Amino acid sequence: MAKKEKLYKDLPRPRLNRAQIAEIYAHLRRLDPSPKTELNYSNPFTLVVAVALSAQSTDVGVNKATTALFAKADTPGKMVALGEDVVRDHIKTIGLYKNKAKNVMALSQMLIDDFGSVVPQTRDELIKLPGVGRKTANVVMNEAFGYPTMAVDTHIFRVANRTGMAPGKDPYEVELNLLRVTPEEFALGAHHWLILHGRYTCVARKPKCYNCAVSDICKYTPKTEAP
The missing domain is CATH 1.10.1670.10 (Helix-hairpin-Helix base-excision DNA repair enzymes (C-terminal))
Structure with missing residues (x-):
C-alpha cells in the first residue's frame, strides 16, 4: 500500500x-x-484475438477481417487447426498482418498448452500471450471479465x-x-x-x-x- x-x-x-x-x-x-468495445467478438478468446489485431489498425478494419475468421475459428483449437496461412489470408487487409498471424497462432497454442484453452483473467498471465501487451490485457480484463x-x-x-x-x-x-x-x-x-x-x-x-x-x-x- x-x-x-x-x-x-x-x-x-x-x-x-x-x-x-x-x-x-x-x-x-x-x-x-x-x-462497450466496438470490436466484434463472441467470447474471451475472440476478444483477445480482436484486440491484439487492432494494434495500429482501426476497429472497423479489424471487424471486416475477423467476421469470416471467427466464423471458422472461435476457439484456440480451431484457430490452430486452421493454420497460419489461412489466418494470414483472412487478416491481410489490416496492418502488420504477417506478424499478427504468427502471434494469433502462437497465442492460441499457448492457451492450449498452458491454460487449458481458457483465457486467463489476470494481467500477468495475459501479457505472457504473444502479441498481448498491457493495453490489450486491460481491455480483455475489463470487457470480458468486468475488472475496472x-x-x-x-x-x-x-x-x-x-x-x-x-x-x-x-x-x-x-x-x-x-x-x-x-x-x-x-x-x-x-x-x-x-x-x-x-x-x-x-x-x-x-x-x-x-x-x-x-x-x-x-x-x-x-x-x-x-x-
Whole structure:
C-alpha cells in the first residue's frame, strides 16, 4: 500500500478537481449509459484475438477481417487447426498482418498448452500471450471479465492530457493517474467513455469543442470553433 501511495505521489497533478472529473464522467455516461468495445467478438478468446489485431489498425478494419475468421475459428483449437496461412489470408487487409498471424497462432497454442484453452483473467498471465501487451490485457480484463481496468490508447492518452483529468508523459502514467482520480461508480465504463470521446469528439487535429458535452470543464485552449 505504501508503495502504491508513493507511486501515485510521484504522478503529475490533475488540473481538474474530483468534482469536475466526476462531472465529465457523468456527462459521458448520459450520452452512452452502457459503453462497450466496438470490436466484434463472441467470447474471451475472440476478444483477445480482436484486440491484439487492432494494434495500429482501426476497429472497423479489424471487424471486416475477423467476421469470416471467427466464423471458422472461435476457439484456440480451431484457430490452430486452421493454420497460419489461412489466418494470414483472412487478416491481410489490416496492418502488420504477417506478424499478427504468427502471434494469433502462437497465442492460441499457448492457451492450449498452458491454460487449458481458457483465457486467463489476470494481467500477468495475459501479457505472457504473444502479441498481448498491457493495453490489450486491460481491455480483455475489463470487457470480458468486468475488472475496472484502464486501457490507455492514443485516444485516452490525448483526452486525459488535453482535458487535464489525468496528465502523464506516457500511457502508464496516464493509466495510474486515471485509476487514482476516477470515482468508483464510473470505474467499469471509464476507459470506454474516454476512448469513444477521443475517437469521435476530442479528435487529434481539430477537436470538436463546439459539439462537446464537457467543453466547459475541459482545460484545453483555445477551444475549436464550429466550422
